[in-house]
Structures are given as structure tokens and as C-alpha cells.
Amino acid sequence: MRIKTELANKEFDSSKIAEFKNVWVFCEQREGKMMPTSFELISEGRKLANELGVNLVGLLLGDNVDGIAKELGGYGADEVIVCNHPLLKTYTTDAYAKVVCDAISEFKPEAFLIAATNIGRDLGPRCAARLHTGLCADCTHLDVDMPAYKDFLRSASTLPEDRIDKLGTIMLKNNLTDKMEAHDVSRGLKMTRPAFGGNLMASIVCPRFRPAMATVRPGVMKKNPFDQAKADAVKITKYNVQLSQDDMATEVIEVVKAAKKLVDLIGADYIVSVGRGISKDVEGGIKLAEELAEVLGGVVGGSRVAIDSGWLTADHQVGQTGKTVHPKVYIALGISGSIQHKAGMSESECIIAVNKNENAPIFEIADYGICGDLFKVTPMLTEAFKAAKAAK
Amino acid sequence: MKILVCVKQVPDTSGRLAVNPDGTLNRALMQTIINPDDMNAVEAALKLKDETGCKVVAVTMGPPPAEGMLRELMAMGVDESYLISGREFGGSDTYATSQIIAAGLDTIGIDDDDLVFCGRQAIDGDTAQVGPQIAEKLHLPQITYAAEIHKDGNTITVKRVLEDGYMMIKEQTPCMVTCIKELNTPRYMSVSGIFETYSKPMTVLDYNALKDNPLIDKSTIGLSGSPTNILTSFTPPQKEPGKMLEGNDMKTCETLAGILSEKHII
Incomplete structure (x- = not known):
């Protein structure tokens, strides 16, 4: 059943990149419990926000999830935007994509990170397509700061120094004018991911649209030490969720936990x-x-x-x-x-x-x-x- | 009713990798296969065809040799296929790719009782993004990671796999489903299918066939139109060659245990 969706901010234009500010992290919870990878992403988001000199904002969707919002501050979030609604209790692409895109259209973050879980990889591409922006899948390394990114390449790549040194802009043809244009990527998010078993790596940029979006592989980013004072000080903002049954094409009949305890390969030493x-x-x-x-x-x-x-x-x-x-x-x-x-x-x-x-x-x-x-x-x-x- | 199945031809990653000196993939040296998850999507569609007699249409975007893959799929039982192909489409990222494929599907036509199936992800990019992005462009609801699909009239019920369990999700057609290998075991081509495949219709959709579709935005197709661009691609430094331990007896194992213990690894 087709459902037409409109953004809360109908003027939203992903190409007006100067209007976008702050780093956002989608903080995934299941059944009211925060997924541990949300803390990893908040920690990594903190690093990026510092490099950009902007705020780090956690975006938390659920039903009565205020109680788990403050903890995100302890790992580095300046602010948590809490979106409560009965239709957000269990994940559905319909409801979550609508609320995430609505919030982005109104607050305009410049970077948006999502954990590459089965849910994050369902949500991320849907939102990127609706917002008309770029998304890089399953990233294992993120940079904003260009000198830091070049240092990363010096240790993690076999690229010669002269090629690393001259990185800073990217030339792209404008399909409408057929002219080549230079795009500065020195302040943009540089998203690095492995391909073919890590034999090849690629750093991806999103120079012409915002927010630059990345799904991030769980278990890769280091978690900051928890700071209770920062958790107490985090700003909580309640988002006015606009959602109704008319926005829902899917119906979740049941959510079943695996009966047998599944093997935890990702957490195993x-x-x-x-x-x-x-x-x-x-x-x-x-x-x-x-x-x-x-x-x-x-x-x-x-x-x-x-x-x-x-x-x-x-x-x-x-x-x-x-x-x-x-x-x-x-x-x-x-x-x-x-x-x-x-x-x-x-x-x-x-x-x-x-x-x-x-x-x-x-x-x-x-x-x-x-x-x-x-x-x-x-x-x-x-x-x-x-x-x-x-x-x- | 028909099922549109999106498929991709990919380099085979079950063996060794062939890399050019500049760090890009040497596609010429690598065998191509039909993306494994896409085979499960095709099989899921053919199963529904067996049950309901519906039509199954395969759609791919790629260079002209991808026709070979489409002929194989038609030999498995797919009724008809479309190859979206054109220089203008080359180098597209997932956003641009999904836009082009969505325009292709829209040109073929999606009726109210139709389904779109995709594989979860292609093994050459591992993004898992094109399926959901096609769905968004076409305003279709999506169910990803499908491990079971049941159809009853225009209602489909899907078991959607999560890391720690699963969800049962119900939806009305038309909608998009991405398939994983737990769903089924793909069938082989049949002898009669191989006979028939060259008499089945295969249509090429090039840039001119799609350019007037409202889903196509010229500023966001192809290499330079893609929202994401590759800043650098590189190979990591070669790991120090590992140590082959001498022998394979108790002494060898004790040596290894000693090294690991000394390094506090165990």
C-alpha cells in the first residue's frame, strides 16, 4: 500500500549546505533499553563535533523513553532530542523514517550517524533517499579534521605522501551545466569503509548535500568513559512528534526474541x-x-x-x-x-x-x-x- | 499480479581477489556471478509463481554483458527481463542507482497487487541501501531481511530477522521486500527453461527510455551526479607476513601457547 510522505519543513533543501549545523546520532533502543552501540556512536560523534566546533545531539525515538536519555550525556551528548509516541514503541520503517526525517528537516544537522544494525540499515537508506542526501554504509572510520584524516591515511594506507598531501578538494561535473566544479571537503565528513574484506578501503564524502549520513559498524568505535556530571547536565528537548495511523503501511504482529541464546560473536574476545x-x-x-x-x-x-x-x-x-x-x-x-x-x-x-x-x-x-x-x-x-x- | 525482482551481477568473492596496481578491483580477472541474496529473491518470486501463477520479471542495471545473467534467470523460470544500461548511469552511487532503477520499475509499471523483491545486499558493495532507496522513491513500504514470506490475497506477512530474534510484519501490496539466504534454496535452471530462455522477452532501457520519467533528476545520476563521491580509495599496508610454525605436533602447539602467553594474548 503506497504512502506519500511530506517533510514537516516543506522548505527543506539538502543542497543549501550553509544552513546545516551540529552532529546528530540516532540512538537506537529496543524495548526501552539502549543498544550499547549507541554509546559508541555518541563517543565518536563527540570527536567529530569537537573537530567541527559544534554541538553533539542524540536523537532518541520510542514510547516513554525519557528515562534512558540522560545516560547519553554521560558519553558526550550535549543535547538529546526525545521523540515519544505510542507508534514509536516498536520499530517500523514507516514511523521511524517519518519522525527522523521530520526532525532533520526542521533542525538541519550537518552530519547524522546511525549504527549499522539490521534496524539502522533499514532506516538509514530510507531517510537518505527522502532527504535527498548521501549515505555511506557500514563505516569503520570517520574524520572531519583534514590533518587528522591525512595522518590516518599515512598509517592506514599505502598511498604516497604527495597524493595524501594534495587532498582537500574534489572535482565534480555539474550534470546540468556540464562544467567541472571544485568542492572543498576539508570541513566535510570523511567516511571510510572497507570493501572486499579490507583488501580495498574507500573514503567517501558528500560535498554537495547535507546532512552527510553514515551507518557505522557496531563494535568498532571506542566508547568514552561515562561521566555522571555530564549525564546530569545534558539538555533534554522534547520533539513534537506528528504521527498517526495514516502514516503506517506496516503492522508489526509480534516481536519474538530468539528462544535459544544466540552466540555473541561481535562481543567475543x-x-x-x-x-x-x-x-x-x-x-x-x-x-x-x-x-x-x-x-x-x-x-x-x-x-x-x-x-x-x-x-x-x-x-x-x-x-x-x-x-x-x-x-x-x-x-x-x-x-x-x-x-x-x-x-x-x-x-x-x-x-x-x-x-x-x-x-x-x-x-x-x-x-x-x-x-x-x-x-x-x-x-x-x-x-x-x-x-x-x-x-x- | 507480477513480482519485479531486482538483481545484480557481481564479482565472485568466494575465491581470491584480483586487484589492479592502483588499488581498484580487476573485474576482468574475476568471475562474475548473480549476487547470492538476489538468487534468494528470485527463488522467492518463483515459489510464489508456482503457487499463484503470477508473472516474474527480472530487472537489472549494468553493462550489456549482464544480459547473460538475465538469460540464466529466465532459464530458471523468470518470464521476462529488463536491462537498464547506459553510459549516463555509470559510476552511480546507491542514491543515483536506486533513482534509475525506480524509474525503470515505474516505466515497466507497478500495479496495486504487485511486489518488488530485492536481495538484502550485493557482495561487491555490501551497502544494503539500494532496496530501501528504491522503495522510498516509489513510495512503497519496505520489509528488509526477510526470512519467510507468506502471501494471502493482497496481504503479505514476512518474518523479518533481527540480531536478537525476529518480527512478524504484515503489509498490503504493493510493497518491497529484501531477501536473505535463510529464505530458501535457489533452484537450478531447467533443460526446458534453457530452451525457452532466448524466446522470452528481454528489453533494454537506456537513458533515452528513462530520461522523461519524473523520478529521474538529471543532477543526481551517474558518477558526477551521485550525492556521495569517492575522495580516495586505497589499499591498507600489507600485514607483516604471518609466521608458519614448524611442524604440527605437540611441540608446535606448546610453542604457540608459549608465544601467546608471553604476549599476554591468552
């Missing part, structure tokens, strides 16, 4: 993953991985093959179509290391690979490789780690 290499004895292979994970206090993950073959449930999948993880230690058992798998684990602090094939691509990114049969090596690793931990 130690992950032992299995791949095609366990095929000759799937149950045995998983058991060995579980034993190793237990010694380390970690969890078991799997490659796409392990999930597609039904050996492990989908919540265990590491990789491009699964989870992106960054544990202290990632142990890959019988995983060859395809691009799509590396995309999910190449940022791990320490990678250990066990594989029978000495030419497996996983060894190219492993800090420590053991060429051997995982069914023989894994129990020995378990025993050796157990002994090493006991000796401490």
Missing part, C-alpha cells in the same frame, strides 16, 4: 571457527572447536560453508554475509580464507590458522599458521593452551 575442513566428521570437528573455545573462554563460529551445509546455525557465521568480528584471538580451523570470509575476521588482533593445505589463503593473513590436520592439531592446542593458562 576469543573465537574458534570451523570451515570445510571438518566435513569428514562434522560433529567431532565442532566438539573439538568447542573444547578449544572453552579453554579460552570464547565462542564457536563458522565459515559460510559451515552454515550453508547446516553444520552450525546462521548466528555463528563469520564473513561478508555473516558477522564482522574483531576478537583478541581468532582461530580458523579448516577454513581456506576466501575473500568473503576474510571480510568478517581480518581485523582480529591475532589470527591463528590450522589448515592441511599449506597454500590456503588464510595463511596470508594469519599471524601464526600450522599446516596440519585440524583433527590432530586442535586437541593438542587445547591441551597446550590449558597448560599455559594454568602456569600463569
Whole structure:
């Protein structure tokens, strides 16, 4: 059922970039509880707001969610705009996109960050399309300050110094006049994201429209220490939500929590993953991985093959179509290391690979490789780690 | 009733990556496949066709060789296909792409009992943005991350997956659904399908075919019209080559445990 939507501010024009100010963060809550990644985004937003010399504003939608607003101040928000409405109790694209776009059209922030959760990645593109502005997906690094961005490139890229040095404007053809125009990006948001498993990186800018929007990968940005005084001092603004049943095309019949506790790969410090290499004895292979994970206090993950073959449930999948993880230690058992798998684990602090094939691509990114049969090596690793931990 | 399925041809990421010296992807050296999530969208549409006899139309934007992919889909059972292709569209970001595809879908026509299916995300960009942005441009409601789709008349009920569970969502047609792999297992091409595919209609929509559509804004299509632009693309410094440990016996494992323990990693 089609629904036509209009912005609260009908004069809104995303190309009048001088009218836009402040950094906003969409603070996602579910069932009245703040998603932890909201604090990461507030912390990162604080850094960007400081670089711009503007305020950091949290945007909080829900039904009676005033009680969780102040905590955002403790991580760096100057102000929280609270949008309460019964139709915002449970997330729907219809209601949330309308209220977010209405608020943006009226207050005009220059940058808007959203966590790249299943909800954020539903909401972000819908809002960017309605507001007629750019959105960069699943960012892992954000900058405003140009010198800081160049320093980042010096450490995180192989670009030669002369190319880094001259960054500052971007040339774009104006499709209406066919003329080339230079756009200054020195004060704009520079949004960096990995592609193809981190083998390629790209920094994206949005020079001609505001707000510059980014969805940000959960678990990547560092959380500021909590400051109670700042939480007490945060300014709370109530937004006058305009929403009715007529704005809703969707009906949420029920929200179901997973019955079985899903494995928390993103929060895990130690992950032992299995791949095609366990095929000759799937149950045995998983058991060995579980034993190793237990010694380390970690969890078991799997490659796409392990999930597609039904050996492990989908919540265990590491990789491009699964989870992106960054544990202290990632142990890959019988995983060859395809691009799509590396995309999910190449940022791990320490990678250990066990594989029978000495030419497996996983060894190219492993800090420590053991060429051997995982069914023989894994129990020995378990025993050796157990002994090493006991000796401490 | 028909189902319009948006699909994309992408480089295969199940193997190794081919990168040019300048850090861009060497597409010529990489095999192309139909984007995996899009295959689930096609299968979901074909299942509904099996049940209701509706028509399934595949739509893609890409260079002319993408015709091969459309022929494969028609050999699976898709009835008709459209290739949106033109130099003017090249280099489009997700906003510009969705605008062009939305104009294409609008040109084909979306009736009140129609559905639009997309894959959740394409493995070459991983943005998951084009589906929702098409929906917004067409004023269609959207349901992303669909793991089950049930249709009863003009009502569809979808199981939408969240990180910690799922939602059951009900909607009236027309609407847009993005599909994930939990939804189904895509079928293969059939022999009769392969015979028939070249007699099925395939239409090319170029810039001239779409330029007068009200959804097309000339200032926001193609590389230079896209709201987002690439400032730099780069390759990260090569990680220090990892250490292959000698042997694969207990001594090897003890050595590794020793190193990790010394570095306080375990």
C-alpha cells in the first residue's frame, strides 16, 4: 500500500549546505533499553563535533523513553532530542523514517550517524533517499579534521605522501551545466569503509548535500568513559512528534526474541571457527572447536560453508554475509580464507590458522599458521593452551 | 499480479581477489556471478509463481554483458527481463542507482497487487541501501531481511530477522521486500527453461527510455551526479607476513601457547 510522505519543513533543501549545523546520532533502543552501540556512536560523534566546533545531539525515538536519555550525556551528548509516541514503541520503517526525517528537516544537522544494525540499515537508506542526501554504509572510520584524516591515511594506507598531501578538494561535473566544479571537503565528513574484506578501503564524502549520513559498524568505535556530571547536565528537548495511523503501511504482529541464546560473536574476545575442513566428521570437528573455545573462554563460529551445509546455525557465521568480528584471538580451523570470509575476521588482533593445505589463503593473513590436520592439531592446542593458562 | 525482482551481477568473492596496481578491483580477472541474496529473491518470486501463477520479471542495471545473467534467470523460470544500461548511469552511487532503477520499475509499471523483491545486499558493495532507496522513491513500504514470506490475497506477512530474534510484519501490496539466504534454496535452471530462455522477452532501457520519467533528476545520476563521491580509495599496508610454525605436533602447539602467553594474548 503506497504512502506519500511530506517533510514537516516543506522548505527543506539538502543542497543549501550553509544552513546545516551540529552532529546528530540516532540512538537506537529496543524495548526501552539502549543498544550499547549507541554509546559508541555518541563517543565518536563527540570527536567529530569537537573537530567541527559544534554541538553533539542524540536523537532518541520510542514510547516513554525519557528515562534512558540522560545516560547519553554521560558519553558526550550535549543535547538529546526525545521523540515519544505510542507508534514509536516498536520499530517500523514507516514511523521511524517519518519522525527522523521530520526532525532533520526542521533542525538541519550537518552530519547524522546511525549504527549499522539490521534496524539502522533499514532506516538509514530510507531517510537518505527522502532527504535527498548521501549515505555511506557500514563505516569503520570517520574524520572531519583534514590533518587528522591525512595522518590516518599515512598509517592506514599505502598511498604516497604527495597524493595524501594534495587532498582537500574534489572535482565534480555539474550534470546540468556540464562544467567541472571544485568542492572543498576539508570541513566535510570523511567516511571510510572497507570493501572486499579490507583488501580495498574507500573514503567517501558528500560535498554537495547535507546532512552527510553514515551507518557505522557496531563494535568498532571506542566508547568514552561515562561521566555522571555530564549525564546530569545534558539538555533534554522534547520533539513534537506528528504521527498517526495514516502514516503506517506496516503492522508489526509480534516481536519474538530468539528462544535459544544466540552466540555473541561481535562481543567475543576469543573465537574458534570451523570451515570445510571438518566435513569428514562434522560433529567431532565442532566438539573439538568447542573444547578449544572453552579453554579460552570464547565462542564457536563458522565459515559460510559451515552454515550453508547446516553444520552450525546462521548466528555463528563469520564473513561478508555473516558477522564482522574483531576478537583478541581468532582461530580458523579448516577454513581456506576466501575473500568473503576474510571480510568478517581480518581485523582480529591475532589470527591463528590450522589448515592441511599449506597454500590456503588464510595463511596470508594469519599471524601464526600450522599446516596440519585440524583433527590432530586442535586437541593438542587445547591441551597446550590449558597448560599455559594454568602456569600463569 | 507480477513480482519485479531486482538483481545484480557481481564479482565472485568466494575465491581470491584480483586487484589492479592502483588499488581498484580487476573485474576482468574475476568471475562474475548473480549476487547470492538476489538468487534468494528470485527463488522467492518463483515459489510464489508456482503457487499463484503470477508473472516474474527480472530487472537489472549494468553493462550489456549482464544480459547473460538475465538469460540464466529466465532459464530458471523468470518470464521476462529488463536491462537498464547506459553510459549516463555509470559510476552511480546507491542514491543515483536506486533513482534509475525506480524509474525503470515505474516505466515497466507497478500495479496495486504487485511486489518488488530485492536481495538484502550485493557482495561487491555490501551497502544494503539500494532496496530501501528504491522503495522510498516509489513510495512503497519496505520489509528488509526477510526470512519467510507468506502471501494471502493482497496481504503479505514476512518474518523479518533481527540480531536478537525476529518480527512478524504484515503489509498490503504493493510493497518491497529484501531477501536473505535463510529464505530458501535457489533452484537450478531447467533443460526446458534453457530452451525457452532466448524466446522470452528481454528489453533494454537506456537513458533515452528513462530520461522523461519524473523520478529521474538529471543532477543526481551517474558518477558526477551521485550525492556521495569517492575522495580516495586505497589499499591498507600489507600485514607483516604471518609466521608458519614448524611442524604440527605437540611441540608446535606448546610453542604457540608459549608465544601467546608471553604476549599476554591468552
